[in-house]
Amino acid sequence: MNPLRRLFEWLLDLKPSAPGQGTTWNLSSDFPWPTWVLVLFVLFAITFVIAIYRRDAGHLAPWQRWLLSALRLATLGTVLFLLSQAMLLIERTGLPYLLVLVDVSNSMGTVDSSTQSAEVETGRRLVETNQLGPATRLAQAQGLLLDNNGQLLRRLVANHKLRLHTVAEGDALLGPESSLNDADVDSLLPLIRGLTPAGNETRLGDGLRNTLNSLRGSPPSAIVLLSDGVSTDGESLQTAAQYARQRSVPIYTVALGSTDPQLDLELHNVLVDETAFVGEPASFAFTLTGRGLTGKTARVQLRNESTGEVLASRDLTIEDDGRPIKQELAFTPRQVGDVAVIIEAVEIPQESNTANNRETRRISVRDEKLRVLLVDQQPRWEFRQLKDLLGREKTVDLKTVLLDADPEFVQEDRTALANIPVTREELFEYDVCLLGDIPPGTLSATVLENLRDFVAERGRGLLFLSGPRHAPESFRNTPLEPLLPVELEGIRKPAPQDSLRQEFRPELTPEARKGSALFRFADSERESQEVWSFLPGMFWSVDVQILRPGAITWAVHPQKLVQGRPVPLIVTQRFGGGRVVYHGVEETWRWRYRLGDTYYGRYWVQALRYLAHSRTAASEGSAELLADRKAYQAGDPVTLRLRFLNERLIPADPAGVQLVVETAAGTREQLALRGLPDLAGVFEGQLAHTTAGKYHVFVASPTFPHAPPALDFEVRASERESRSLRAEAGELNRVSTQTGGRSYTISTASRLVSEIPPGLPVPLEPESPLKIWNHWLVLLAFATTLVSEWLLRKRWRLT
Numbered sequence: 073m074n075p076l077r078r079l080f081e082w083l084l085d086l087k088p089s090a091p092g093q094g095t096t097w098n099l100s101s102d103f104p105w106p107t108w109v110l111v112l113f114v115l116f117a118i119t120f121v122i123a124i125y126r127r128d129a130g131h132l133a134p135w136q137r138w139l140l141s142a143l144r145l146a147t148l149g150t151v152l153f154l155l156s157q158a159m160l161l162i163e164r165t166g167l168p169y170l171l172v173l174v175d176v177s178n179s180m181g182t183v184d185s186s187t188q189s190a191e192v193e194t195g196r197r198l199v200e201t202n203q204l205g206p207a208t209r210l211a212q213a214q215g216l217l218l219d220n221n222g223q224l225l226r227r228l229v230a231n232h233k234l235r236l237h238t239v240a241e242g243d244a245l246l247g248p249e250s251s252l253n254d255a256d257v258d259s260l261l262p263l264i265r266g267l268t269p270a271g272n273e274t275r276l277g278d279g280l281r282n283t284l285n286s287l288r289g290s291p292p293s294a295i296v297l298l299s300d301g302v303s304t305d306g307e308s309l310q311t312a313a314q315y316a317r318q319r320s321v322p323i324y325t326v327a328l329g330s331t332d333p334q335l336d337l338e339l340h341n342v343l344v345d346e347t348a349f350v351g352e353p354a355s356f357a358f359t360l361t362g363r364g365l366t367g368k369t370a371r372v373q374l375r376n377e378s379t380g381e382v383l384a385s386r387d388l389t390i391e392d393d394g395r396p397i398k399q400e401l402a403f404t405p406r407q408v409g410d411v412a413v414i415i416e417a418v419e420i421p422q423e424s425n426t427a428n429n430r431e432t433r434r435i436s437v438r439d440e441k442l443r444v445l446l447v448d449q450q451p452r453w454e455f456r457q458l459k460d461l462l463g464r465e466k467t468v469d470l471k472t473v474l475l476d477a478d479p480e481f482v483q484e485d486r487t488a489l490a491n492i493p494v495t496r497e498e499l500f501e502y503d504v505c506l507l508g509d510i511p512p513g514t515l516s517a518t519v520l521e522n523l524r525d526f527v528a529e530r531g532r533g534l535l536f537l538s539g540p541r542h543a544p545e546s547f548r549n550t551p552l553e554p555l556l557p558v559e560l561e562g563i564r565k566p567a568p569q570d571s572l573r574q575e576f577r578p579e580l581t582p583e584a585r586k587g588s589a590l591f592r593f594a595d596s597e598r599e600s601q602e603v604w605s606f607l608p609g610m611f612w613s614v615d616v617q618i619l620r621p622g623a624i625t626w627a628v629h630p631q632k633l634v635q636g637r638p639v640p641l642i643v644t645q646r647f648g649g650g651r652v653v654y655h656g657v658e659e660t661w662r663w664r665y666r667l668g669d670t671y672y673g674r675y676w677v678q679a680l681r682y683l684a685h686s687r688t689a690a691s692e693g694s695a696e697l698l699a700d701r702k703a704y705q706a707g708d709p710v711t712l713r714l715r716f717l718n719e720r721l722i723p724a725d726p727a728g729v730q731l732v733v734e735t736a737a738g739t740r741e742q743l744a745l746r747g748l749p750d751l752a753g754v755f756e757g758q759l760a761h762t763t764a765g766k767y768h769v770f771v772a773s774p775t776f777p778h779a780p781p782a783l784d785f786e787v788r789a790s791e792r793e794s795r796s797l798r799a800e801a802g803e804l805n806r807v808s809t810q811t812g813g814r815s816y817t818i819s820t821a822s823r824l825v826s827e828i829p830p831g832l833p834v835p836l837e838p839e840s841p842l843k844i845w846n847h848w849l850v851l852l853a854f855a856t857t858l859v860s861e862w863l864l865r866k867r868w869r870l871t
Contacts, residue, residue, distance in 0.1 A: 100841070101156035110152075117148050132868055140870075143861040150854040159841040169250070169292035170232035170828070171283050172225075174217075174267065175276065175299035175328075177240040180210035181269030182300075182424055184330035184799075191330075194819040202265075209328040209799075210269055212818050213298040216326065217264050225257045227825040232293060236260060239279030239299075240270060241707075245286075277307030280323075281315055291319045294813065294828050300329035301800030313807040322813035324828060326821045329799030334424040336363040337370055337417040341398075342431045343594070344413075347681060349467050350439045353402040356415050360397045362390035370417055374403050377412035377432060405437040412784075427788060432766070434784060441469040442684050443501060447492055448508030449475045454537060455508060457661035461673050463487055468680065471502075475514055496522050500530050503684040509539020509658075512546040524551040528648025533683020535653045538614045540568065544654065557645040557654045559618035566612060575609035578627035578641050578657065583754075590678045591626070593671050597700045597711075608665045614656040615639050622646070651683050695721065697731075697771060697781035704787045706764045714745055714771060714781065716753040723774050729755040730773040736766040743769075762787045 103110060121144045125137045132140075183206050184192070192207075198215025199207040217225060228234055233250040234257075237243050246267075247260045276299060284291065295316065303309050316323055341359040348354035362370060373385035383403035390397070401415065416430035423429075444462055448455040451474060462470040472487045482488045492515065493499040499522050507523075515523075527534050534555060536544050547553050548560045566572060584591045585601060593603040617634045619625065623645040628638035641656040663672040700711040714729050716722045723729065729745035745755035770782035801815075808815040814827055844850065 098161040099158060100161055101158045101845075103152075103156045114152075118145060121145055121148075129868070129870060132870075136864075136868060140861060140864060143857050143864070146857040147854065147861065150850065150857060153850060154845055154854070156845060157843075158845045160844050161841055167231065167233045168830075169287055169290060170228055170234050171287075171292045171295045172217075172228075172234065172236045173239050173243075173279060173283060173295060173297045173299070174210075174213055174236070174246075174264075175240065175274065175297075176210060176238045176267055176269055177274040177302070177304075178269050179274060179300055179302045180213070180328070181208050182329060182334070183208050184334075184424070190819050191817055195328075198818070204265070208269070209300050210267060212328055213326070214264055214267060216298070216818065216821055218261060222257050222261050224821075224825060225260065226254055228828070229253060229257060231830045235283075235287075235292075236264070237279070237283050238267065239274075239276060239283075241273045241275060241305075243279035243282050273305040274303050275306030276301075276303040276309045277312035280309065280312040281307060284316060284319065284321065291321050293321075293830070295321060295323045296326070296824065296828075297323060297804070297807075298326045298328060299804065301325075301327060301802075301804040303800075303803075309803060309807055310810070313810050317811045321811065322829075323807055323811040324813040324824060325804035325808045325815045326824070327799060327801040327804045327815060327817055329801075334364055335420060335422055336425050336428070337361075337365070337420060337423065338363075338425075338428040339372070339415065339417045339430060340428070341594075342415055342433065344433050344435065345467070345677065346433075346435055347467065348405050348435050348437050349441055350405055350408060350437060353404050353466065354413075354435060354437075355400050355402040356413075356433070357398070357400050358415060360388060360399065360417060361394060362397075363394055365390040365420070366393045367391075368420070370420065372399070372401055372415065372417050374401055375414045375416065377414050383413065405435075408437055408439045410434060410436050427764075432784075432786060441467055442503045442680055443469045443471070444680060445471050445473070445493070445499075445502045445505045446508070447473045447475075447506065447510065448537070448539075449510055449514070449542070451477075452509065452539065452658070453661050454539075454658045457664060457672070458506070458676065459487065461669060461676060462680075465673070465677060467677070475510065492519055494519060494522075496525065499523070499526055500532070502526075502532065504533040504535065504680050506535045506537060507543070507552075508537040509541050509543045510546055511542045512548075512550075517551070520551040524555065527555060527650035527652060531649030533651045533653070533680070535655065535679065535683060537655050537658065539658055540565065540612065544614070555647050555652050557620050557623035557643040557652060558616040558640065558656075559620060560616075562617045564615040572611040574631075575611060576613070576630050577605070577607065577609045579630045579638070580604055580627055581625050583624050584626035584642075590675070590682045592678070593674055603671060607667075607671060608662045610657050610659040610662060612658055613639065613641055616656060619643060620645060653679065653683060695771070695776065695781050697769065697783045699769075699783060699785050701785070704762060704785065706762060706787055708762060708787070710759040710762055710767075710785065710787075712743065712745065712757055712759065712769060714755045721774065721776070722753050728774060729757075729771065731757070731769050732772045733759060734768045742772070764788055 105113070121141050125141050125144075129137050129140065195212040195215070196207050198219055199205070199211045202215045202218045204211040204214055204218075225234060235250055236246040238246055246263050248256060250256075276297075280295070280297070283295070301309070313323060338361045339358055340361070341357075343357040344354065356374060358372070360370065360372060362368070368390050369387050370390060371385055371387050374383040375381065376383060384401050386399065386401050388397055388399060403413075405411065412432055412434050414430055414432050419426050419429060446455070446458060446462065455472075455474070459470070459472055462468045470487050471489050472485070473489050473492045474481060477488070479490075482490045493501075494516075499505075499519075505523065505526065523534065526532050536547075536556060538544050544556060544558070545560055545563055547556065553560065580591060580601065585597055591600060591604065593600045613629060613632070615632060615634060616639065619640060623643050625640040625643050627642035628640055630638070632639040639656070643654045643656075645652055660672065660675065663675070695714055695716045698713045698715065700713075704710055712731060714731075726747040727744055729747075731743040731745060733741050733743055743757050743759055745757040748754045748756055764787050766784065766786050768782065768784050771780040801817075805815040807813075816824055
């Protein structure tokens with residue numbers, strides 16, 4: 073501060089300025105005369121005083137006359153000052169703000185393999201000098217701020233109030249509200265050193281706007297942004313820069329990272345059946361996307377997680393940069409049991425992100441196939457397509473009975489039987505029976521009784537396939553009628569002569585989406601629902617009015633209503649120890665149109681496994697633990713559901729299910745599941761704030777007679793962030809140009825301080841006006857000049 077100003081503050085008893093503050097002084101007056109009168113009076117007074125002393129003090133030296141004239145004029149000036157009623161207006165000012173934004177998203181954790189030697193060398197020097205570990209983009213930003221004990225920050229606080237923010241998914245203030253001196257900078261340095269890449273998304277535009285809005289009323293003189301320019305979500309950086317330009321705030325960017333294409337292999341969309349069979353291929357469908365690798369070859373392999381043995385491998389050529397390649401890879405298991413299989417794209421030299429190269433899937437290997445019996449009267453489309461599908465399915469041993477078939481059919485078709493098995497022993501060899509459009513009276517009472525016991529006693533699965541001629545009403549007043557999940561009273565069907573032109577697509581109920589894995593067509597519940605909504609539609613359906621108690625509806629008609637409720641089309645229930653499913657449609661074969669067996673086959677294989685699940689329910693704990701997805705991104709909530717297969721094990725307490733969640737690091741936490749009011753026997757809970765890693769979950773309460781249900785899932789870092797690794801230096805340069813700032817690289821950032829404008833002082837609250845016309849100093853000045861003139865006149869003998 074100016075020493076003279078400091079003296080006046082002491083004399084006037086003014087409060088000294090705080091650190092980072094200054095003052096602006098203005099003088100105001102309320103003189104009783106007009107200005108022109110005052111000017112004339114001053115001119116007259118000067119002329120008159122000089123003339124008088126020239127006349128009366130002619131014998132004195134010139135300097136003596138001028139001194140006496142000055143004292144007389146000073147006395148008159150003091151009088152005029154007293155008449156002016158002068159007041160001092162003091163307005164305190166603060167230093168302008170300067171915002172420094174540091175990008176801490178996951179892309180800033182990239183170690184670039186660049187050919188730009190000057191940038192690489194400068195970045196490495198900063199990182200090594202400040203002992204920051206690997207030369208990631210964030211480490212280079214930290215090195216720039218920490219270098220020479222924070223010299224850059226210390227130079228900035230000389231003319232600014234500094235605010236440091238981090239930005240990724242959101243923005244956060246780092247350190248104090250403002251840094252004003254070296255001591256504040258000293259407190260910032262450890263915080264800067266402790267920064268780590270953490271954000272799963274980069275919202276640079278949102279962060280820029282939010283930090284600007286945090287200083288409403290006093291916009292900063294400039295913003296310094298240290299980033300790679302990668303923005304994956306939220307408002308665009310360009311739009312936020314336009315907002316900064318409207319507020320006259322220039323943005324100075326420091327571009328970090330290489331603009332060269334980043335080499336990356338991403339393995340995603342992995343699909344595999346959870347059950348495999350000894351001696352039969354287990355196929356893994358996957359998608360491989362390569363970036364910066366056009367024309368290169370990548371190897372995808374299956375590996376046993378526990379032994380490390382490579383089970384299968386395949387080389388693929390990356391033809392187009394960023395274009396997904398859909399392929400399959402299979403291996404043949406040789407032993408019974410559960411096995412964790414890693415499917416991975418083998419890392420390539422200088423690959424920028426290896427976290428998205430692999431996924432783990434657990435499959436259960438069995439030594440037996442599902443034995444399925446398919447029965448119908450005629451070879452309608454549903455029968456033909458099902459027969460073809462299941463006949464090719466490696467995990468199914470299919471037998472068919474076509475009641476109206478010629479005798480030659482049995483000899484020509486390896487799956488065909490002459491008659492439905494009559495004895496209990498023969499029938500009980502099967503796991504699932506599919507009953508089609510069978511006319512009444514075709515099956516003997518013994519066979520019907522055996523089918524009933526097949527489900528109730530043997531714990532097998534039965535699926536009723538409705539048809540336009542007979543089923544399901546053909547089972548009225550038979551031993552199989554109680555097995556149907558729907559009442560046959562009031563049933564209606566389209567007449568054979570009806571022209572069916574209204575296409576519909578069955579709608580899945582919450583029970584189907586959340587309570588069953590049968591309708592899982594993709595990794596997540598949302599993606600499975602999207603697949604279902606795009607499957608080809610149907611035209612024919614059965615209208616039923618009443619469900620049996622305990623039946624669960626999985627799909628309904630989207631337009632038809634019966635008694636104000638949607639017509640149920642796919643319904644299930646438990647009967648004794650087994651399961652029963654009812655199909656009120658007969659056109660699932662339409663799902664093969666342009667899609668082949670991709671989803672048609674997946675649905676029917678999963679339906680067979682659902683129906684055969686009761687066979688192993690005792691050994692599997694009579695409950696199944698499900699997750700809404702198999703893989704998650706960091707921060708995603710994980711929804712876990714426990715579905716009881718044995719009603720006797722359902723706890724009476726709605727919050728009676730406790731899970732234990734274990735991480736690969738050995739940490740544990742408990743999660744309570746609550747019963748869903750609209751889904752009997754289903755308990756659900758959510759695990760929030762997940763971090764990347766592998767998780768193992770098992771049921772701690774209630775207890776089970778055998779091993780409790782358990783599952784494993786994996787949480788990975790954000791794929792969107794990892795897919796955008798190439799630095800967007802051009803975007804940062806456009807932002808700087810748009811706002812009137814400048815763009816730098818890590819090697820030119822040393823010019824940053826000298827090129828940032830100092831900014832204008834920011835007015836703070838003004839203080840109350842100070843009356844100085846009647847201050848004792850003014851009276852002292854008046855007395856001093858008056859007495860001094862009188863004494864000098866006496867000394868020099870002037871009367």
